[in-house]
Amino acid sequence: MISHIEVILIISVIFFIFILFYSIVCFYFEKHEEELEQKRKEKLIILFEEREKANPVQKQKINKQILTKLKQLPYLYIFGEVLEKNDVLIEGTIGKAVSKNSYNPLFSSLALMYEKKDNVAKAYYAYILSFIKPKTKQVREFLKNCILSDSIYCVDNALLAYSSLGDVDIMIEAYLMMSKKNIYYDNRLVVEELANFAGSKEKLCKKLYQNFDKFNEQLRIGFLKFFRQCRYDIRKELFEELKIKGLEKEVEIEMIRYFSKISYEEVASLLLEKLENNYYNDFEYDVVMIQTLANYPSDKTIKVLKNALSSYNYHVRYNAGKSLSRMTNLTKITGLTDPFAKDMIEAFISQEV
Secondary structure (H helix, E strand, O other): OOOHHHHHHHHHHHHHHHHHHHHHHHHHHHHHHHHHHHHHHHHHHHHHHHHHHOOHHHHHHHHHHHHHHHOOHHHHHHHHHHHHHOOEOOOOEHHHHHOOHHHHHHHHHHHHHHOOOOHHHHHHHHHHHHHHOOOOHHHHHHHHHHHOOOOHHHHHHHHHHHHHHOOHHHHHHHHHHHHHOOOOOOHHHHHHHHHOOOOOHHHHHHHHHHOHHHOOHHHHHHHHHHHHHHOOOOHHHHHHHHOOOOOOHHHHHHHHHHHHHOOOHHHHHHHHHHHHOOOOOOHHHHHHHHHHHOOOOOHHHHHHHHHHOOOOOHHHHHHHHHHHHHHOOHHHOOOOOOHHHHHHHHHHHHHHO
């Protein structure tokens, strides 16, 4: 009869043997995969090096070999890593070599091939194109289809490729397509793609604002954030916009935020009036206006923010206290009768000590 202890001991030994065997197998396959990747990388580099030195007839033959390799995802992934690391060729880098116009037919052919593959493959090839920047009809059609796809990865990498081209009209066309199809695209990603734009950001901002009303809400929010980030001067235009009723909430809030970085004295009076009269009756608007007014110190601003300390909403009270701390000595804020207002000021004074 086997005791419980012997059973536990046998199970432990079997488990240990299994773990040991599993670890050995994993190590072997990991090592084998690393060796395969290194071999693929070496083959690709050799092909590109040979192509750089080849005559026109030989280049056509090598192009077919490169095409055969890169239509396979494992080779495409390796190629992407090579481009990311900018690995050295005999004369310059692969990234520099493949940017030459002589490679355009090769990457146009690959675009036609990857057009028929799944979204994962399409998205990665779009990412590859952001390094290469070929401006061919086939590539542009491929990127256009990526943007209109239902995959966020395809859209994101296609916009990254468009940004790398530095062509203002292409970017506008892409965003107009997205708006027409009403594709949801997070405004933070919009800012990221625009920040990577390789061309003139001034010209891009100008064209984006000229077509501003044609874009969907998320894109417009992203553009406003980008305008603020670039300090693109549309102060007068946005000031006039803020006088209009019926703007989408998030768009209007982003317009107000714009003035926290780009000063325009006229906007202070407008925001103070809206805050004082509870124009929006919405604490989110009030918080953003209070944060923006921190950049426009005046007796009037201090008076209105002092009143905001008595708001029923904690976020309004907190931001009023924070903005006041940026423009005046809080010990000079006197005459407060509301207990919430007193508590908020005392809390900020204690932080300064």
